[in-house]
Amino acid sequence: MSLPSLATLPAALSPLAERALNDIEHALSELGASLAGWPEWRRDQLTRVLAQSYFAVEQIKRDPAMFAALLASGELERALAPGELRTQLAALVAECADEDALSKCLRRYRNRQQLRIIWRDFTRQTDLWGTCRDLSDLADASIDLALGWLHPRLCEQFGTPTGRRSGLPQQLVVLGMGKLGAFELNLSSDIDLIFAYPEGGETEGVKRSLDNQEFFTRLGQKLIKALDAITVDGFVFRTDMRLRPYGAGGPLVYSFNAMEQYYQDQGRDWERYAMIKARVVAGDQQAGKQLQEMLRPFVYRRYLDFSAIEAMRSMKQLIQQEVRRKGMSENIKLGSGGIREVEFIAQVFQLIHGGRDLALQERSLMRVLGTLRDQGYMPAKAVDELVESYHFLRYTEHALQGIDDRQTQMLPDGEQDRLRVAAIMGFADWEAFYHALGERRRRVEYHFRQVIADPDEEEGADALCIGGEWLPLWEEALEPEAAQRQLSEAGFADAEVALRRILDLKHGPQVRAMQRMGRERLDAFMPRFLAQAVEHDDPDRVLERVLPLVEKVVRRSAYLVLLTENPSALQRLLELCAASPWIAEQIARFPLLLDELLNEGRLFKPPLAPELAAELRERLTRIPEDDLEQQMEALRHFKLAHRLRVAASEIAGTLPLMKVSDYLTWLAEAILEQVLALAWRQTVAKYGTPRRADGSLCDPDFIIVGYGKVGGIELGHGSDLDLVFIHDGDSQADTDGAKPIDGAQFFARLGQRIIHLLTTQTTSGQLYEVDMRLRPSGASGLLVSSLGAFERYQQNEAWTWEHQALVRARVLVGCPRVGGAFEAIRAQVLGRERDLQALRQEVSDMRAKMRDNLGSRESAAGTAANAFEAEQPFNLKQDAGGIVDIEFMVQYAALAWSHQYPELLRYTDNIRILDGLRDHGLLTAADVGLLQEAYKAFRAAAHRQALQKQAGTVPGDQLADERRNVLRIWHELGLA
Template identity: 75%
Template sequence: MSRPSLISPPAELQALLEHSLPSFLGRLDDAGQAAFAAWPEERRDALRRVFAASDFVVEQAVRDSAMLLELAASGELERRLAPGELRAQLAAALDGCAGEDDLARRLRRYRNRQQTRIIWRDVTRQADLAETCSDLSDLADASIDLAYRWLYAQQCAQSGTPVGRRSGAAQHLVVLGMGKLGAHELNLSSDIDLIFAYPEGGETEGARRSLDNQEFFTRLGQKLIKALDAITIDGFVFRVDMRLRPYGSSGPLVYSFNALEQYYQDQGRDWERYAMIKARVVGGDQAAGAQLQQMLRPFVYRRYLDFSAIEALRSMKQLIQQEVRRKGMTENIKLGAGGIREVEFIAQAFQLIHGGRDLSLQQRPLLKVLDTLAGQGYLPAPVVDELKEGYCFLRYLEHALQAIADRQTQMLPDGELERARVAFIMGFDGWNALLDRLAHWRGRVDWHFRQVIADPEDEVGEGRQGVGDEWLPLWQGALEAEAAQHQLHEAGFVDSLSAWQRIEGLQHSSPLRAMQRLGRERLDAFMPRLLAAMAERDNPDLMLERVLPLVEAVARRSAYLVLLSENPGALGRLLTLCAASPWIAEQIARFPLLLDELLNEGRLFSPPGKSELAAELRERLTRIPEDDLEQQMEALRHFKLAHGLRVAASEIAGSLPLMKVSDYLTWLAEAILEQVLQLGWRQVTQKHGFPLCEDGSLAREPEFVIVGYGKLGGIELGHGSDLDLVFIHNGDPQTETDGAKPIDSAQLYTRLGQRIIHLLTAQTASGALYEVDMRLRPSGAAGLLASSLAAFERYQQGEAWTWEHQALVRARVLAGSETVGERFEAIRAAVLGRERDEAALRTEVSEMRAKMRDNLATRATAGGTAAEAFEAAAAFDLKHDAGGIVDIEFMVQYAVLAWSRQYPELLRFTDNIRILEGLERAGLIASSDVRLLQEAYKAYRAAAHRLALQKQAGQVSGDHFHEERRGVMRIWRELGLA
């Protein structure tokens, strides 16, 4: 494209000159006035044009009038610099630099001088687009390389010279320039994309304390960035962007050649291939840089026609199209439809596909690539001519936008004065005329862009989108932080900043950095779908917080991401469950195998019954070889996790009421305990043989029972409950087993108990089955792990405390020998049903309750007894405070101990609800009070379940459950329990 025309400044810009010209002239001394007076009229006209166009030039001229006069005197305003001249000038300007601050000052002043010259020549049309871009790129190259060399010498003097461990040679940094810098196409206010590398590892030599080469070059890189990027009173040199390096902002600042090669070979993504097309050594060791680029060339250019890149390019194109649709993009001449980026994409798409075989495409400057595409027949010449003309128009316009204030922008202005300036710089009589021409070129560019690697499926309808496509730019990092947060806010995320930070945190996390290419592609396909699904639901912030840890957890097992991508129903169920419960979210994140359960909605929300549970587990274990303990333990854990999730899901969905939830969780534990007992028995008998029965025969089945206490015995397990267990056997310590390593029978059953605990509590890849509490066995932690029936009976009849008899109310046999179980039940009935002094019993129960309340209840409200305990500001502990769960349990236990001698039917059940029904049938507690206690008990437990699923303590505010609490406390008093 020919350069834009020169026109006279319009009236509104003439007014600017009435202020700017006097400001400049007023700063000139007598010598300066004389020098200015000698300027030819053409230069004065040029000054007026430039002052009318650029506030930046005016600011620099007023601030340093001598600089502008020096530029004029040198003739540089009217001539093109010779090759190498700019670098030589900067080298002279840096000669004798006194320190890093002085380096920064000199770099910035030279940059401002050159920026003034380049804008002058651009606005006055003495320079074409190629010269402007070349000068800006040369300025960047010289600034980077000369600043690096000065800093390198200083760093070596301080820390020694870095030396390669293998080669023994001095090491230099290689600075790769990416994007427009790499292509020698910088714009007037461009940032520079850099990657830092060094040839090999080693240490510095020549200093008192050596440094690792990585550390040396990291420090050097940090200083180089500061020298170029930091804003001082003199401005900046170039804004530096390091995000194109491996792992982006979270990765190391500097990489060895081997580390770079390994990264791109193992994890390099297609967009990184796309970016690496433009890479060029812009500073440091040019020879080593050429070696590095040769190492990376196979990553960028395949040796064959690379049609595998087509799908990746199609995704990138889709990404561009999605960003174009974003609000505000129509005004962006780079990122909007028909913008600069679309021309770049057309050229680079052909380079990626054909560049491995056609070496003529392995070049960086865009206009030259377009010429090659025409010359080699990849694109018709008229198409290339249109693309070049449109591209040049857009780049000239980009420079016009940036020349005004040296600001990095590609947005069309909305102010009248700035519009007048841009139209004037571009040679148009008015803004509307410029817009008409711009619309023409953007339309042509966009049309050609749409023809490149078109997806046949997209031809069905314009603007057709896949699921989540609108989130591709955000996830791929194509949006600035502000734009990303705006999109999140528009989608319903309340705290869009935190949401964006969470997403960025995931992108930079170690598991994602370690992903292989296939896994990363799967993640890139999944994340937009996930964000889109969240945006369609209430409270997406909460879902994002709870689901992203799962994504991070499965990052290296990306088949799960495919599962969720290809099963929208499963993804929806995942979001529903995680939104409802952080406990579920944490479980799935810890054990991603649970995602399989989300596939079948009917099964997920319909857990099997007790007999079906036991049969299913037996069947699973029969498929595993008997000697494969590891697989057996994993199968048990998988079974428990899967069915635990089904119960929680059903509870959240409302298909299981509280009592059924506890039933299912208890049945699940019983089924597992039954199989664990069998596994343990098999293991100990294989080693030691079988014990003898009372009749002298071999006991082929264990004369042993597992007794459940507490919530397990009372059929009241909750999510995450531990198991209160007691082991009882009928072994004879005077007899030995018949195996190769015989031990006495009592010792065998102790070993069996140890194996059971190990099988339940051992941490495997899938966690532990249950936490186990054995403290309720006779003599507690000091007692034998497994008690004989006789010892258990002696202890309960002669040594046990009243609170241990209270615990026995909820004890029941869960697994093991029917005969031993029956004898245990007989002992239990005899102990609980013996005659007691009710007054003494009331005192003992009351004292134990008081101790518990003092230690465990809410102290601020005297355990829930103070008046303020019923205020909203107070907390009510559902379990331990007065009127809560423990009060009800103690009343039931007191009643059984006090009255079961007369009413043995009270011993039939171990759960509080049915014991209360028995008390009602016996006429021991009024029906209305039984109803109150049952409903209060269920209400408290339901609330505790909900809190457990939310991973919250079992407390509610004091203004809850007033009627229930007061009723429970009243009945407590009426029973005489003070």
């Protein structure tokens, strides 16, 4: 659309213009300036602007010097060059000495630019998009330069925020949403912002550091104040933060991981709609680009689904409800045929098709409409009418807002303002303008109805064709014989059982109780499921393992939509369930794990330990400190999700055995870190903080020590945790709280709290089973030992088997100082010289007891003559030549020789201790290699058995060479 023509100024407005002109002449004359000698065209422009904008009149009267400078600059007659506006403002901001000066500088510059932009818009020296671009550039520069001014000053006060994982300085990323994101701001827009930062960590460079979350929250608050607060100079931009995750009730700032997790887990359709136009408007542009790539899958989904169509229809209904609200008919944005309907038409196509058509992944409305026309999504005539109507509506919006710098889209009631709007829009009177406006709105309304009604239904019909050959079977349109024949021909080994399973689901109580929408979703899902099931080598197994899951989720049919929408997620589900009944059972018990199947890259590529810990920490920061239930659920969901990822990676072969154990151990450590933090906070809140021997407060002077598999970094699927709790507080001194208790009681209750958080059953299960029997004096001993008591027990009372266990002990989480003291005690206890003959005898006797009690009775714990025959079971862990034999040899060696070679105590895992035995010549390289390969083979087999939900035994003829090698070395060490 061309610019609206300039209408003759209505006679009714002339007296207003004359009075304003006299005031302006008087104000300028006091500066030694004058309107005399102005060319007629310049005076006509001034008269027109003064007649049509209260805001312009007030700004010139309040600050005639600013107006005189603006006139002298020539900027009223020309467009600013790219970057010129930012350069001007940057020079002014650089001179600001404090926040008050920054506030004044931003507001005065904004008023000058707002006057210039309104002048050029109302005098038709620029078009719609020139005005929008100027306003957006002003917003970008104001936000970014204010942020750039505030950030270093906050760093001086609180330190530089630094990423825990990367070790790099962190900067805020500001996302501009809506019209700001698309460079489409109107004359009195507010700005919708979202704040984020790359990763968790703490500030550095000061004595008392801040968590990154807190630092950036403070920075965000200061930035909002710099932009939004109303002072004597007005405001810069009204700032709206309600589009952030959880809206006004959520944290002000989010880490990238927290943002990604929120949109994946809880993002709603309107948030997809809003995120289409998101753009990095300030802060770290490179990091912001990374964030937008992370969020792209949430906005643009690869597959069309029924829920997307349903969401579009729901949005339509919401719009229609708003239209019917009292007074909405005169709102040119929200009313029928208004601005939002044009935008909605474009975004409907973006949400439905944008995942497949990259040309629709575009912020600019005009470019999206051009794509809809050029690629045949809409008729060219319809698009042209929408474009012309949208221009008319946006020009009208600017006319309404430029009158008094007010954020309004309502048509005016007053006669003078109606005359102003008509004149700005190039019409001789209100009636002619209103008629032209009505024509445009009727066109928009017509096209809006056309877009929402049919294309969605047509796409839905296409989607129903996927797996359509199985629809008659599901709908029972086939005779049983024909149905069984179809199943048999498709690859089912037992078609009768398969059909019975399908029909049992359909007629089961869960499905019968479904509402209509859920039943429609199930009817859409089942043909797809059957079509993918028959692609597997064993469709009977797929059916057997996946149908129980389907039955579990039919009452929460959003999960069916997820699988219907994402064929790749459904495919991954079938592959994993076919490979592992353990995974099938886990997903059936906890259907929320289905969300993990959406992102293949993340599913098969778990993060490293620091990222894992940071992700959990950031998840918990979003939960109120007093909401224990949510905290416990978040911990359990985190564990379930990551345990599924490691199992999936193991099955897919993307994670080797040693990395599987590493990952499961890191997961436990990340959870224990947060459990300790929660338990400490809750116990201190109740009783106060305990004291050290010197009277200072503990912080926390407590460690959790891991023994066994977690200590040896060898956790498997379903492993429990062998833990010992140690403190170094004053057991006799009282805490400093309102309900003081002595230190011994405090730490005992802290330990109880930790166990409660780990073992309590919730809807998401428990975190871990915990075994505390390795603490001093076992089950009869104190739950938490003091550091001194632990040392005395280990030096004077512990049995040899307890020292064997100590070989695999290490600090998992807690106070570094106490952890260092524990390591020193461990090294002293294990590193003392021993009687080798007595040691061999004690280790051998303990091993014999374990075999007798825990080994396979059929083969005398693997020592019978026929132990290597296929008919005999071999217990991978307990039988002779198995895992425990290797562990006992390693522990014996560490106890026997660490007084000579203390390096043997550096590590707690068997593989690296064996490396040390080889490096010091205590075992031959060949024997070490055999033991390491045997150990890996046994553990790999145990992992496979666990994923198949089978006992840790294999036929006796399997792994025979490995077992014989282990037994030979066992005998050569004199342990027989």
